[in-house]
Amino acid sequence: xxxxxxxxxxxxxxxxxxxxxxxxxxxxxxxxxxxxxxxxxxxxxxxxxxxxxxxxxxxxxxxxxxxxxxxxxxxxxxxxxxxxxxxxxxxxxxxxxxxxxxxxxxxxxxxxxxxxxxxxxxxxxxxxxxxxxxxxxxxxxxxxxxxxxxxxxxxxxxxxxxxxxxxxxxxxxxxxxxxxxxxxxxxxxxxxxxxxxxxxxxxxxxxxxxxxxxxxxxxxxxxxxxxxxxxxxxxxxxxxxxxxxxxxxxxxxxxxxxxxxxxxxxxxxxxxxxxxxxxxxxxxxxxxxxxxxxxxxxxxxxxxxxxxxxxxxxxxxxxxxxxxxxxxxxxxxxxxxxxxxxxxxxxxxxxxxxxxxxxxxxxx
Amino acid sequence: xxxxxxxxxxxxxxxxxxxxxxxxxxxxxxxxxxxxxxxxxxxxxxxxxxxxxxxxxxxxxxxxxxxxxxxxxxxxxxxxxxxxxxxxxxxxxxxxxxxxxxxxxxxxxxxxxxxxxxxxxxxxxxxxxxxxxxxxxxxxxxxxxxxxxxxxxxxxxxxxxxxxxxxxxxxxxxxxxxxxxxxxxxxxxxxxxxxxxxxxxxxxxxxxxxxxxxxxxxxxxxxxxxxxxxxxxxxxxxxxxxxxxxxxxxxxxxxxxxxxxxxxxxxxxxxxxxxxxxxxxxxxxxxxxxxxxxxxxxxxxx
Numbered sequence: 001x002x003x004x005x006x007x008x009x010x011x012x013x014x015x016x017x018x019x020x021x022x023x024x025x026x027x028x029x030x031x032x033x034x035x036x037x038x039x040x041x042x043x044x045x046x047x048x049x050x051x052x053x054x055x056x057x058x059x060x061x062x063x064x065x066x067x068x069x070x071x072x073x074x075x076x077x078x079x080x081x082x083x084x085x086x087x088x089x090x091x092x093x094x095x096x097x098x099x100x101x102x103x104x105x106x107x108x109x110x111x112x113x114x115x116x117x118x119x120x121x122x123x124x125x126x127x128x129x130x131x132x133x134x135x136x137x138x139x140x141x142x143x144x145x146x147x148x149x150x151x152x153x154x155x156x157x158x159x160x161x162x163x164x165x166x167x168x169x170x171x172x173x174x175x176x177x178x179x180x181x182x183x184x185x186x187x188x189x190x191x192x193x194x195x196x197x198x199x200x201x202x203x204x205x206x207x208x209x210x211x212x213x214x215x216x217x218x219x220x221x222x223x224x225x226x227x228x229x230x231x232x233x234x235x236x237x238x239x240x241x242x243x244x245x246x247x248x249x250x251x252x253x254x255x256x257x258x259x260x261x262x263x264x265x266x267x268x269x270x271x272x273x274x275x276x277x278x279x280x281x282x283x284x285x286x287x288x289x290x291x292x293x294x295x296x297x298x299x300x301x302x303x304x305x306x307x308x309x310x311x312x313x314x315x316x317x318x319x320x321x322x323x324x325x326x327x328x329x330x331x332x333x334x335x336x337x338x339x340x341x342x343x344x345x346x347x348x349x350x351x352x353x354x355x356x357x358x359x360x361x362x363x364x
Numbered sequence: 365x366x367x368x369x370x371x372x373x374x375x376x377x378x379x380x381x382x383x384x385x386x387x388x389x390x391x392x393x394x395x396x397x398x399x400x401x402x403x404x405x406x407x408x409x410x411x412x413x414x415x416x417x418x419x420x421x422x423x424x425x426x427x428x429x430x431x432x433x434x435x436x437x438x439x440x441x442x443x444x445x446x447x448x449x450x451x452x453x454x455x456x457x458x459x460x461x462x463x464x465x466x467x468x469x470x471x472x473x474x475x476x477x478x479x480x481x482x483x484x485x486x487x488x489x490x491x492x493x494x495x496x497x498x499x500x501x502x503x504x505x506x507x508x509x510x511x512x513x514x515x516x517x518x519x520x521x522x523x524x525x526x527x528x529x530x531x532x533x534x535x536x537x538x539x540x541x542x543x544x545x546x547x548x549x550x551x552x553x554x555x556x557x558x559x560x561x562x563x564x565x566x567x568x569x570x571x572x573x574x575x576x577x578x579x580x581x582x583x584x585x586x587x588x589x590x591x592x593x594x595x596x597x598x599x600x601x602x603x604x605x606x607x608x609x610x611x612x613x614x615x616x617x618x619x620x621x622x623x624x625x626x627x628x629x630x631x632x633x634x635x636x637x638x639x640x641x642x643x644x645x646x647x648x649x650x651x652x653x654x655x656x657x658x659x660x661x662x663x664x665x666x
Binding site for chain 1: 416434435477481533
């Protein structure tokens with residue numbers, strides 16, 4: 001009713017709207033254009049050039065080198081390729097562990113805290129969320145202390161008889177260490193002999209280093225609270241009807257969670273996984289503050305490597321190239337994830353409310 | 365099957381158990397479940413809080429005490445040496461001041477520019493609006509770390525490297541904030557502004573004196589996000605500044621962590637610095653706690 005009534009008025013009373021529209025959005029357009037769009041284009045040019053940081057990247061002395069910067073990273077056979085491979089390896093393990101763990105933990109926290117009968121809900125939420133508001137620098141400083149050789153974490157481990165590692169100085173891969181426990185010290189020739197991005201497959205499979213594991217724990221510690229809030233908001237928006245219906249049909253708590261609640265949380269799950277994935281590929285602050293890539297380059301990440309290449313080694317083209325490869329990686333992962341979850345979302349939604357209960361109960 | 369037995373043992377007085385049963389209609393496994401729930405939550409809460417308690421306690425310890433008793437929550441001898449050194453013998457006050465300056469300007473800027481743009485995108489009808497919105501979404505998906513080198517290039521090119529302008533202006537608006545404001549403005553009814561328009565108020569006046577006051581919940585969200593975001597920002601200041609006078613807390617404390625200003629480990633000093641830089645965001649957090657805990661409500665709902 002109201003829409004057709006409003007539409008003709010728009011051109012009359014709202015005559016100056018176009019002008020105000022552009023005026024209102026102009027600061028945003030200028031700021032984002034100046035400090036986001038144009039910079040990205042400039043960096044794209046730099047990634048194809050041999051600019052060494054002196055003078056303007058657009059001056060005559062800077063020349064176009066095509067894909068040289070990129071090919072040095074993905075097939076140059078030199079140190080650049082090796083460092084890039086190492087950084088990707090480190091960050092891939094980081095993502096592989098951080099994203100699932102933080103998602104599961106935050107969902108668990110949300111479900112626990114969201115109980116209606118729970119006393120002190122506010123206290124628990126505050127406790128779990130607080131690490132998320134602190135800066136990554138402050139948390140890293142704290143982590144360096146807690147995980148130092150004779151620090152609190154190792155003291156705690158000593159209580160249960162474990163001789164803790166020298167966390168931030170231990171470059172050994174966690175998976176390699178586990179294999180070492182069962183006597184496997186070197187990998188088969190098929191793995192050690194062949195390389196990808198300058199790193200042998202055996203090294204790819206080293207797992208995160210002990211130092212990186214401390215960062216992984218830190219990421220889980222600091223982000224689970226934020227994602228818990230997203231899950232809580234989603235849980236509160238669920239209508240109780242479906243759960244009640246499932247209850248009447250005799251589903252127990254476990255079944256209700258997996259078959260009823262979780263499918264309804266799929267959109268939030270997607271958000272959390274995507275945000276987690278994007279964040280986890282951008283590890284920078286922690287490395288800059290804590291380890292600068294060490295020990296043994298096992299906490300090097302593409303983001304930090306990009307910074308280091310440009311600002312420390314003055315290899316600006318290479319640094320920019322790393323940033324763009326990282327960009328592509330993040331976009332590809334996000335799209336892949338969207339595709340994966342979207343597919344399932346349709347089928348689950350089709351299944352969930354409409355199918356008669358006996359069928360869905362008997363199917364599994 | 366073991367859970368009911370356990371509960372029976374725990375609640376020793378049978379009459380109390382009966383009373384609880386009749387009042388809340390809970391079967392015994394539910395009581396056991398609830399105790400388990402509390403046990404899990406308490407353990408988790410301790411894990412989440414303990415690091416911060418250790419941090420504060422350690423900042424009041426002497427170096428030797430911190431090294432030998434890293435876990436104790438009470439210093440053997442209380443020492444404020446770390447804080448004295450930070451405030452009297454280091455650049456720490458300068459860092460704090462710079463962080464405060466940047467945070468205030470960035471927060472004010474974002475509140476104004478984000479709501480202005482968000483309002484235009486939600487309410488004003490003009491050609492190109494959809495294009496702007498599509499670009500905004502695209503811009504939002506650019507990961508921040510990718511922008512390190514690009515930002516330096518443009519800041520350098522504009523001649524604002526190592527200035528407050530270079531530190532503040534690039535942060536004055538953010539795509540996500542505009543998006544939040546746009547969503548909020550779309551959710552409030554248009555009838556009020558229509559009335560004001562008919563009464564002859566100009567677009568900016570309608571925005572400033574009618575719409576903006578109604579948007580308080582969303583504005584609080586923006587304030588929280590930008591305060592926290594700019595106070596905790598590190599990478600932008602790394603690429604935008606180099607002189608010691610423009611060092612912010614994040615950059616300064618990061619340099620502390622990697623060993624400047626200190627011989628040996630000096631954990632009390634570092635942890636004191638980290639603790640102080642946490643205070644403003646913590647205060648912010650406790651002031652707006654209710655709102656933060658419902659952030660998504662404020663941003664998305666009505």
